[in-house]
Amino acid sequence: MIHFSQHIKSFITKPLLLASATMAVCAPAMASDMKPGEGVKVTPIFSTVLEERFRGQIAIDGLEALGYDVQEPKETAYATMFLALSNGDADFTVHMWNKLHDTFYQRSGGDDTIMKVGVVMPGVLQGYQIDKKTADKYHITSLADLKDPKIAKLFDINGDGKADLTGCNPGWGCELVIDHEIKAYGLEKTVTQDRGSYFALMADTITRYKQGKPVLFYTWSPQWIGGVLKVGEDTTWLSVPYTDLPGGKNDVVTTFQGKNLGFAVDEVMAVVNKDFAKKNPAAVAFLSQFQITPKAESIENLQMRNGEKSLADIKRHARDWIKAHQQEYDSWLAAARKAAKE
Secondary structure, eight states, X not given: OHHHHHHHHXXXXXXXXXXXXXXXXXXXXXXXXXOTTTTOEEOBEEESOGGGHHHHHHHHHHHHHTTOEEOOOEEEOHHHHHHHHHHTSOOEEEEEETTTTHHHHXXXXXXXXXXXXXXXXXXXXXXXXXXXXXXXHHTOOBGGGGGSHHHHHTTOSXXXXXXXXXXXXXXXXXXXXXXXHHHHTTOTTTEEEEOSOHHXXXXXXXXXXXXXXXXEEEEEESSTHHHHSOBTTTEEEEBOSXXXXXXXXXXXXXXXXXXXXXXXXXXXXXXXXXXXXXXXXXXXXXXXXXXXXXXXXXXXXXXXXXXXXXXXXXXXXXXXXXXXXXXXXXXXHHHHHHHHHO
16 A cells, blocks of 8 residues: 555656646746846936926836836936937937927937837927917917017016017927027017026916916927916917928928917827847837827826826826726737737
8 A cells, every 4th residue: 555655646746746847937938928028127218307207107117017127217308318329328218209309310320220119199289379368469370470579578578678488498409499480580689589497487487477467488288388378268379470490391290270380290209229129129019009198198297287296196197097098008018029929
């Protein structure tokens, strides 16, 4: 009986050991299928605009779900961002305005060293706005109306007789376009771009608006400004006489709802380092699928404006967005995992 029980024990144990060994071999393979980026460090690079971190955080969460070890994002000016991607100092961004930042993209090596892999956000807008009250009272519809010194003086803040246009941070693409258009439309004598920290400048602009004073400013969508100063209710877009952009690329669409805004109707792109892309098809596939709406980012930015602006808040906003779009998000992950096998 002893020999028989030992025989039975041996008979049972061997298949169990074999099964255990098989499972041990399969488990890493299964993990690899679900997490094709396991063991790979990824360095994002984003703009210094905290309001743009929301879309970046969704991208980070997606890459981490694929197993990538995503490093703390580098933050820098847009022009520097593309140089870092080109040199391999960073691997990806989700912050390229396709047309607005084209000069930065080309000067950094363009398609030779970096590549656009997907539209993160379609239908983004930029342009000039004034308060609706002043627009209606003085029949102001175009930026060119500010050639009239009397009209321009309505927006004079510092007492020099010229309109003060709340503009952009030095080094932003919009700063270059505004300077170019002021010259192109013959407004040098009547309009000055106030440049600096955009959101600090806009805080002052909103205060002036609430005091009942005329305001003139550059803005874009998506972001929280449109939730505080609502187009059609508080403000109105100004048109420009004709399209005249730096570099002479004037065949782009700049018209929105019948108005020429003077800036290309644009899309935000995901851009990656080309060498990184060759080695990481799963990351490229995810970033090529990943997309959110301008409205979603504007809503999140308004949450930040209302006090939920810590990094922990933004990470929570990203998780909430993912939960609300789980099926779509999971399809992006599935496409990424499939790409890793091909």
